[in-house]
Amino acid sequence: MMREFEIERQFDIKIETLKANKGVYYLKTNKGEKCLKKINYGPQKLLFVYGAKEHLINNGFSAVDKYHLNIDGEPYALVNEDLYTLSEWIEGRECDFHNIDEVKLAARTLAKLHEASKGYDPPDNSKLKSDLGRWTHLMSKRIKSLDKMRDMVRKKNNKNEFDLLYIKSLEFYKGIGKKALKTLEESDYEKLCEIAQEEKSFCHHDFTYHNIILDGNNECNVIDFDYCKREVRTFDISNFMIKVLKRVDWDIDFAIAIIDSYNEVSPLLNSEYKVLYAYLQFPQRYWRLANRYYYNEVNWGQNTFGGKLQSIIDEQEVMLNFLNKFKEKYNLE
Template identity: 25%
Template sequence: MNDRAVALLEQYEIEVLRTRKGRGAILCDTQQGCLIFKEYTGREEQLRLQEQVLKHLEDCGNISAERLLATREGALSVTDRDGVRYILKTWWEGRECNIRDREECMEAMRLLAGLHKDLEFIPTFPEMEGIPTPVIRRFLPSREYEKHNKELKRARRFLKQRSQKTWFEIRLAAVMDPFLEEAGQICEEWKKIENSHDVEAGETFCFCHGDYQYHNILRQDRGFFLVNFEKCQADGPIRDLYLLLRKLLEKSDWDCNRGEALLAAYESVRPLNPFERQDLFYRLSYPEKLWKIVNFYYNSGKAWIPEKNQEKLDRLLEQETARKKFLRILRA
């Protein structure tokens, strides 16, 4: 960020004592504590939703999370003369959640369950007064993964037509068919379950963080502090639970004992209903890690393929047996 961006802070009702760089943004020491000023590329509607979600959390008083600050005129973002938008939020100095610490990860799971319990609400907007709030339907992940399947098939065709292949491309082409077959079967089963699950009016509704992973769970002496709610959305709790659980299991080579302990920690605060458990099973069953590897490869230059690609593919294949074992336990 440049000095022009820092000058935008004058639009806020704050007194900046000092600024410093941090986490791809500007950290501001103020009389109100530490704030973070960062670029924002999302929609204004998303910002308004984020503000309501964070205000609701603050009112509940159970979880420490960031808070959006408005300008003197009440705007949630400011724009420089080049059209770049910025937002200002509260911030805690702290470290990321330690993924190697079993107890800390279980605590992060319990915190997530508490977050979901607090976010069982439907926001309202002033300009919608008198207009019935529509029933917000649960996000259907099978649609997203159908798109992933098409991308995998496109990459497979490309690999088959490529005459001279690197070792990574040879290895990838050799394993894609089984994964793609599995992905297609999972999507078909998933759609049948989603179609049979009717979201009734009045069913408990929950927002999710949208990007609940250890990077966004900060630890300090005072406890955990949740940040980066820019992706919060109406998708139900399993989106968050799946993301964190998958990340932690990949880091532990899909250790079944650890996976069961993490899930039990979440359910000690907020038990899963049968549909949510099925939802979690199918999200974890989909070979998303392979899709990410393929997507990165297919959309990058082919003249030089990073060695990291091969390492990620090897690790994925090494973990496949353990992943399948955990899925069997989850479905039992």
């Protein structure tokens, strides 16, 4: 009860109903429906996220889960050393990535978000979050870590299903990882980072179906900016594309629809297609799953991990086929 009382006191609200809902809390209050969320990072990072959302709203992109300020004008409540944010509850449903019209709407929304993000100067006491210029290093590091995890498997006496699948598939993913790194190194990545730096733009960094909410008017709202940071926009586009493509058997028509819809709002430069291709090539999902498994980042069961790895491996052929079609469509060397 103490916790609820503190939330009420610090945000100056009265809670009528409180329900847990997918990692957050739904609140019905005397000031309307709200979303309460415990965050696992510090106040300086939160101020960057808060500032980013306010910047979007001020630039005409208001379809976000706006934060409420506490009685001291801060975007959080501090309860027993835990930080909580309170934002607008956006009623609606998650974007359906099998529906090409909804995917197109989401792509146009992402382009509007990127346009509105330009010119963002974070608050003075915030911590700047940026991945600009880091991707050649990150790809290289992740390719090396695939070998490190293989060495961990070799030292195991009892190898399970996941270990055997990993050993068997490693060379394939290491190979395409190296190709992706080469593509990125041969692209205008550094120049595009400089442009993003000058534009002072940022990316959402987790633009996926559960963060894209379609309301009653079929308007697209974007929530959960916890991972937003300075980044080239092709990262957001590729991340979104992969989340869609893995659900539609890597159908090139969906990829083209995303790019065409994005370009309607904010046309991509010719030099951005190669960087986008490098991100699409890189085996990020394979690396992340292995990383989570071998470094115990997630508490899933053995079968879940094995099943997820097998489904990634099963996509090899359709994914390579897609990459070839993409390369051809956008005249990439």
